[in-house]
């Protein structure tokens with residue numbers, strides 16, 4: 001899963017479990033990927049597949065009990081994040097890796113003006129103070145297309161709509177000048193029109209400010225618009241990594257192919273080819289390949305042996321974790 005370029009963020013063999021009375025839930029199990037400077041990697045998977053836990057683990061925000069990082073390394077621009085003393089994680093969060101959360105409402109401080117909250121990020125991460133910091137905060141409101149930024153600076157979160165609040169969260173994250181931005185389903189609580197506006201904004205910002213983004217989503221329309229490469233998760237594991245063009249042209253994992261096939265069918269008004277069965281219960285994972293009970297290509301080996309990663313084209317660009325990867329193109 002390596003790229004020849006030096007990645008800005010690399011995650012190797014990440015494992016995070018929740019130790020519950022009923023047993024160990026391997027929410028993230030042996031996940032590896034890397035991000036090159038300026039690229040957008042989409043982390044995709046259905047609800048409960050381990051996307052958010054992956055992001056929180058990278059930032060070491062897993063609370064014990066019941067959660068624990070059980071394996072792995074995270075390297076951010078040469079810094080071995082998991083080896084840092086906990087108190088030095090403050091220097092990583094924000095300035096190193098900033099995260100935009102699913103729920104903007106719960107992450108803003110209701111008793112402080114939005115301007116002040118952005119300014120705080122500016123002061124801590126850009127080393128500005130006083131009027132200069134305030135001006136930078138107001139500029140940041142402009143960057144995320146908030147009208148009349150000088151006035152809006154004095155607004156409290158409750159005076160803003162959901163879409164505006166998400167813009168503020170983006171402004172705070174970008175004010176940290178992070179090396180990597182993690183956006184965890186940043187538009188999923190917004191209505192469709194506002195969602196489109198926020199995505200457009202993020203695309204524009206990506207061009208204006210050369211940011212490296214880990215974009216978490218379960219929406220493949222967003223993937224098509226935002227991502228360069230895609231990492232597909234299933235039941236806590238990364239099952240396929242590929243560029244976005246290949247995702248739509250020739251995905252190789254039967255799960256990815258099933259999902260993509262159903263989307264193509266939907267576009268053409270055809271019958272939906274939805275994958276049968278439910279996502280597995282993480283407490284009682286199927287043996288072998290976790291996807292095997294739902295897989296139409298399942299053979300005996302799939303029921304007993306976990307597949308290893310295959311470098312499909314031998315160039316390190318398309319990895320798939322399947323005993324029988326599909327070589328044909330999507331129709």
Ligand SMILES: Nc1ncnc2c1ncn2[C@@H]1O[C@H](COP(=O)(O)OP(=O)(O)O)[C@@H](O)[C@H]1O
Pocket residue numbers: 018025027045046047048049050051052053054066067282
């Ligand atoms: N605080 C927690 N306690 C116990 N289990 C958890 C907790 N957080 C997450 N999990 C488990 O981890 C799995 C992955 O969660 P998550 O990463 O949030 O999924 P998603 O892909 O939807 O972001 C969940 O299905 C759940 O079983």
Ligand SMILES: [Mg+2]
Pocket residue numbers: 051052053184
């Ligand atoms: Mg999530």
